[in-house]
Amino acid sequence: MNQQQQITRQTFDDVMAPNYAPAAMIPVRGEGSRVWDQQGKEYIDFAGGIAVNCLGHCHPALVGALQQQGNQLWHVSNVYTNEPALALAQQLIDATFAEKVFFANSGAEANEAALKLARRYALERHGEGKDQIIACNHGFHGRTFFTVSVGGQAAYSDGFGPKPGAIDHIDYNDLAALEQAMSERTCAVIIEPLQGEGGVIPASDEYLRGIRELCDKHNALLIFDEVQTGVGRTGHLFAYMDSPVVPDILTSAKSLGGGFPIAAMLTSSEIAASLKVGTHGSTYGGNPLACAVASAVLKEVNTPAMMANVKDLESYIRTRLDAMNEKYQVFAEVRGKGALLGAVMNDAYQGRARDFLTAAVAEGLMMLVAGPNVLRFAPALNISPAELEQGMDALERAVAKVSASS
Numbered sequence: 001m002n003q004q005q006q007i008t009r010q011t012f013d014d015v016m017a018p019n020y021a022p023a024a025m026i027p028v029r030g031e032g033s034r035v036w037d038q039q040g041k042e043y044i045d046f047a048g049g050i051a052v053n054c055l056g057h058c059h060p061a062l063v064g065a066l067q068q069q070g071n072q073l074w075h076v077s078n079v080y081t082n083e084p085a086l087a088l089a090q091q092l093i094d095a096t097f098a099e100k101v102f103f104a105n106s107g108a109e110a111n112e113a114a115l116k117l118a119r120r121y122a123l124e125r126h127g128e129g130k131d132q133i134i135a136c137n138h139g140f141h142g143r144t145f146f147t148v149s150v151g152g153q154a155a156y157s158d159g160f161g162p163k164p165g166a167i168d169h170i171d172y173n174d175l176a177a178l179e180q181a182m183s184e185r186t187c188a189v190i191i192e193p194l195q196g197e198g199g200v201i202p203a204s205d206e207y208l209r210g211i212r213e214l215c216d217k218h219n220a221l222l223i224f225d226e227v228q229t230g231v232g233r234t235g236h237l238f239a240y241m242d243s244p245v246v247p248d249i250l251t252s253a254k255s256l257g258g259g260f261p262i263a264a265m266l267t268s269s270e271i272a273a274s275l276k277v278g279t280h281g282s283t284y285g286g287n288p289l290a291c292a293v294a295s296a297v298l299k300e301v302n303t304p305a306m307m308a309n310v311k312d313l314e315s316y317i318r319t320r321l322d323a324m325n326e327k328y329q330v331f332a333e334v335r336g337k338g339a340l341l342g343a344v345m346n347d348a349y350q351g352r353a354r355d356f357l358t359a360a361v362a363e364g365l366m367m368l369v370a371g372p373n374v375l376r377f378a379p380a381l382n383i384s385p386a387e388l389e390q391g392m393d394a395l396e397r398a399v400a401k402v403s404a405s406s
């Protein structure tokens with residue numbers, strides 16, 4: 001028996017902290033948008049490691065970049081800089097509004113950096129008292145104590161003692177509420193241009209335009225959390241590029257490494273200047289292995305052909321979901337953009353998104369939910385038509401089963 005056969009799902013319960021409840025099957029191999037479990041069963045992957053594997057599994061360009069860097073230089077910390085980090089920063093700057101980059105290892109860390117920077121910038125520019133951070137109910141920004149407190153679900157931040165202060169929440173897409181909450185005390189507004197975990201809810205252009213205007217009026221920074229929407233997922237390199245506004249700070253993670261942990265905070269030179277030597281840092285941030293992989297990701301993703309594929313896959317998924325819904329009447333609507341879509345349960349299926357996910361796994365399809373009422377799709381941007389069709393066929397079987405048993 002090899003080691004893999006001895007490790008089972010029971011091992012998780014034996015050795016891991018119980019804060020996750022992983023599926024019964026254990027994936028052991030992936031290629032493109034296909035994954036195989038310990039028993040050799042094949043799955044189509046519409047989950048992508050929670051909107052991370054933007055180029056699927058084991059993409060040759062990413063494997064190549066990792067192998068090449070792995071044979072050259074693994075890690076030096078930020079006591080030294082390194083070539084892959086500088087090359088990646090330049091790529092990000094060339095492709096976006098940004099003039100400066102800070103690297104981290106996760107979305108939460110990138111947001112932590114953004115929030116700390118906003119507070120420091122406000123302090124330096126405007127003095128004490130300009131410390132209010134405004135965020136949205138049902139927003140999600142990570143699990144560090146600062147980011148989870150800024151996130152809009154008290155259930156995730158309650159029970160850990162006193163929370164960081166000067167954080168206020170308003171409803172998403174409610175410009176009047178933001179207008180009321182903002183004042184000269186506001187140092188930053190942080191927003192997902194399309195709420196992911198909160199239920200795959202897009203922000204309207206009008207709302208984003210209004211936020212930008214209010215931030216300018218009150219000398220507050222606008223932070224776009226593009227951890228989930230970034231790196232091609234919405235059919236644009238970053239979601240802000242298809243909106244009427246440009247943020248002051250943008251955070252990216254998830255797809256940036258295509259499965260290798262890396263995150264980035266992008267901003268202007270003027271704002272970045274507040275992160276003086278010693279104000280913030282990370283041992284692993286800007287690690288050469290991660291940066292080499294992310295460079296390869298950007299090269300593959302930031303092309304018209306890839307963005308066209310994202311638009312095609314969106315229209316295929318929507319067409320198939322509409323057809324399924326005609327037959328089975330389960331969804332109230334399909335929302336989202338590009339390769340980040342949510343099928344919202346109708347009245348008859350309230351709270352049952354997970355039943356569809358469980359049925360999908362049995363049919364050979366890995367999916368996500370976003371709350372109890374939304375079945376979430378986050379496939380690889382380069383998923384092939386055959387993989388996509390196989391996945392939607394599996395979903396249709398799952399939908400038929402759930403509706404038959406209801």
Ligand SMILES: Cc1ncc(COP(=O)(O)O)c(C=O)c1O
Pocket residue numbers: 050105106107108109111140141142143192196197225226227228229253254
């Ligand atoms: C919008 C958004 N921000 C931040 C995070 C946190 O990222 P990480 O889990 O890499 O810390 C997530 C994760 O789901 C996210 O969707």
